[in-house]
Amino acid sequence: MESIGMAFFGKVLNQQLVLLLLVLVGLIVKKLRILNRESEKAVSSLLVNVLLPCNIIQSFLGEITISAEFVKSCILAILIAACIQIVSVFAGKLLFHRFPQEKQAILRYGLICSNSSFVGMPIAETLYGSLGVLYTSLFQIPIRFTMWTAGLSLFTNVNKKDAFKKLATHPCIVSIFIGIVLMLTRAELPKFLGDTVYSISKTTVPISMITVGSIMADADVKSLFSKSILYYTAVRLIAFPLLVYGALKLLHTEALLVNIAVIMTAMPAGASTSILAEKYDGDAQYAAQLTFVSTLCSIVTIPVISLLFT
Numbered sequence: 001m002e003s004i005g006m007a008f009f010g011k012v013l014n015q016q017l018v019l020l021l022l023v024l025v026g027l028i029v030k031k032l033r034i035l036n037r038e039s040e041k042a043v044s045s046l047l048v049n050v051l052l053p054c055n056i057i058q059s060f061l062g063e064i065t066i067s068a069e070f071v072k073s074c075i076l077a078i079l080i081a082a083c084i085q086i087v088s089v090f091a092g093k094l095l096f097h098r099f100p101q102e103k104q105a106i107l108r109y110g111l112i113c114s115n116s117s118f119v120g121m122p123i124a125e126t127l128y129g130s131l132g133v134l135y136t137s138l139f140q141i142p143i144r145f146t147m148w149t150a151g152l153s154l155f156t157n158v159n160k161k162d163a164f165k166k167l168a169t170h171p172c173i174v175s176i177f178i179g180i181v182l183m184l185t186r187a188e189l190p191k192f193l194g195d196t197v198y199s200i201s202k203t204t205v206p207i208s209m210i211t212v213g214s215i216m217a218d219a220d221v222k223s224l225f226s227k228s229i230l231y232y233t234a235v236r237l238i239a240f241p242l243l244v245y246g247a248l249k250l251l252h253t254e255a256l257l258v259n260i261a262v263i264m265t266a267m268p269a270g271a272s273t274s275i276l277a278e279k280y281d282g283d284a285q286y287a288a289q290l291t292f293v294s295t296l297c298s299i300v301t302i303p304v305i306s307l308l309f310t
Contacts, residue, residue, distance in 0.1 A: 026213020053175035059133035060179030114267035268294035
């Protein structure tokens with residue numbers, strides 16, 4: 001059993017080191033000015049609108065046995081993610097109230113919106129295959145909803161109608177429903193189309209991590225490890241996943257769902273933290289530092305969390 005655990009740890013650690021190298025590539029290409037702010041935004045848009053949706057659709061095209069138990073697990077995955085998001089909204093308000101107002105918004109948003117797409121999905125795919133991506137995709141529904149409602153309201157006033165429209169038309173959410181239809185109907189894509197979706201989906205991991213590295217290149221190294229950032233990192237990467245693990249174990253939840261939930265809550269701050277801060281005149285530099293430090297620390301914490309609690 002111990003050798004299996006160490007093999008699993010080695011697999012996760014290897015994946016994290018690969019992701020780290022890809023992040024370093026992103027840092028280097030940004031420093032060499034191969035990528036700039038404009039091209040960075042273009043690549044991010046390509047990821048969200050094309051690469052991630054193809055990756056999600058591909059996860060639904062695998063050989064999955066549809067049973068009442070499987071449908072129950074899918075619904076449960078969404079409910080678990082919804083509960084986690086509700087807790088994160090109120091926990092953020094409670095845990096970060098003592099920090100300055102301009103930092104509070106970023107810290108609270110960072111707890112609501114983790115990097116579960118760019119970082120979480122590749123890890124889930126490496127560890128659990130297409131089923132891991134499928135469950136991770138379902139987790140995205142409550143995350144996206146909270147991101148465009150409670151999360152966005154931290155930076156600006158939110159129109160409920162606009163928030164729902166953004167959720168319903170988001171490419172990643174649309175691709176989930178396309179994938180569900182394909183899975184339930186057992187419809188097969190024409191070979192040329194299926195091969196295209198597969199080819200695009202395989203570019204998701206390297207492009208997403210290079211983009212994260214490029215965004216992180218803007219962080220100010222001098223004030224990276226401030227008390228508030230280290231406090232946030234401990235909450236985001238350690239306390240939160242442990243809380244989720246304990247709660248789901250008490251409820252005797254299916255092992256794979258527990259594993260996915262723990263990994264998703266152990267993710268660092270989402271790249272959108274700094275993007276929204278910049279868009280709405282928040283402290284974008286502080287947001288970039290938060291993303292950088294939490295992502296850096298996750299290289300150690302995610303393999304350890306995965307070994308001990310999944």
